Amino acid sequence: MPATDFKKELAALIKARFPIIYIVTWEEKRFVDTVKAMLQDTSLFNKPRPVWEWTVVDGYLKNNRLEKGDVKTAMRALEVADELEEDGVLILKDLYAQLANPNCEQNIIRKLKDLVWRIKEGDWLKTIIITGHDKFIPDALQKEILIKEFSMPTADELQQVLSNLIEQNKQNQRLRFELNANATARLCEAAFGLTLNEAENAFALSLVNDGVLDINDITTIAEEKKQILHRNGLLEFSMPKLKMQDIGGLENLKRWLEKRADSWSEQAKKYNIPAPRGVLITGLPGCGKSLTAKTVSTSWNVPLLKLDMGAVFSGLVGSSERNMRTVIQTAEAMSPCVLWIDEIEKAFSGVGSSGDSGTATRLFGTFLTWMQEKEKFVFVVATANNIDYLPPELMRKGRFDEIFFVDLPTRAERKVIIDIHLKKRLTHPEVLGNLKLDDSFIDPLVEKTEGFTGAELEQVVIGGLFEAFSENRPIAMDDFITTIDNTVPLVVTQSEKIRAIRDWANVRAVSATAVNHKITGNPAADTKKPDEEASRGGRSIEF
Structure with a gap:
């Protein structure tokens, strides 16, 4: 959700006198700044409203100044919110820790329940906002508290962070910024999914690595994003080089x-x-x-x-x-x-x-x-x-x-796969010797590997190279033939499973390979058709 949409929606909730709102976010500062800007926006509110921030360390702050004395317990913070005779928004930053505790004190739960109706029926336009990095709401309060998520930074917000970084460092003669509109947009797009702080760190790291910030730094930002995602252990980030x-x-x-x-x-x-x-x-x-x-x-x-x-x-x-x-x-x-x-x-x-x-x-x-x-x-x-x-x-x-x-590779597919792996690994002249990787060399391998999977074809090439390596000589056709003869392919070891999968795919899936006719259902028989373009499972589709 764009930041402007979030502000409008939150403003509507506050004006509708929703008493307690729980905001899920990792970015307390960015959220607080958003709320402050929203409450000063005369297009959303008739008059500005103050913001109170509470933490267990400082108690209540108003406009970054300490207010209300020593208020450092959750219960006392709720009591002050109840007693406050002033319009405004109270952001309780550390209350989530109490609510997340399976043994949350009953007096806190009761106080929150009472506050719902006291705020609704009271004379002052007050809203309590609880912030936390996840949804920590006891079951007894599920119907009392509205939960909303504060979305990650938008492209405009990331671009502002980048602009601020450039502005702060443009006088440094050792740093260069080589960014046009397209490069700036690409860098910000690469930073999607990062918090503003994480994005700023990634931009700064890209700059100090070589003293230049340009479109090539997308790689650095991607690597930083990879490290950040690695911390939660749920998602693995990568930019593969495969085509x-x-x-x-x-x-x-x-x-x-x-x-x-x-x-x-x-x-x-x-x-x-x-x-x-x-x-x-x-x-x-x-x-x-x-x-x-x-x-x-x-x-x-x-x-x-x-x-x-x-x-x-x-x-x-x-x-x-x-x-x-x-x-x-x-x-x-x-x-x-x-x-x-x-x-x-x-x-x-x-x-x-x-x-x-x-x-x-x-x-x-x-x-x-x-x-x-x-x-x-x-x-x-x-x-x-x-x-x-x-x-x-x-x-x-x-x-x-x-x-x-x-399905299993067809004859034409096997030829392509073997050719890819041979050219990928046979790169040194001493290993290749006088061998030419043409049709006369590849076709016999294609004929002998009927029924092999793509992974098995790769191992045929690797196994042949080990045969030559063990004798410290150039590769020869016999090395691959030996590996093929020693391989028991999947089509033999799991013929019943392959038949069942093909039967299912014939009516429920689309063939990943262009097909000419239906399969027989017999894997052994299907693999004895070297000249046919393939016995495939799955429906054929035209492009």
């Missing part, structure tokens, strides 16, 4: 993604098209699902946030729900971005079962609601190996835009 060209095959999926690049831009709004919500990629292990998730952010030039669902499920009562809210808030604050949930079936497989204590069901409900109603551009890429474990509600239209099935 779509690094994926062999999966042309349907890649073209689908390419058509939706920049779909959150101003240009896209002219077409009145909604930004894509996300995709669910299912299929066999080692066939490129995770690799695709990483390449989406690179192709779209947006950050990648990887969600650790294991960290979300905390052992403390209420912690898991709080962690999920933190994930959603952080992802939306960093919009536009890609949110990758790997092996999503492991997170939500127990929903609704007798072994579920209710936590998984609540988290699943929160996630579904957000997927359905989110307005910020957070593109969710969920990958799953076993689709049978996923609740059916997750797969209906409106959650994900499409469900793609990734």
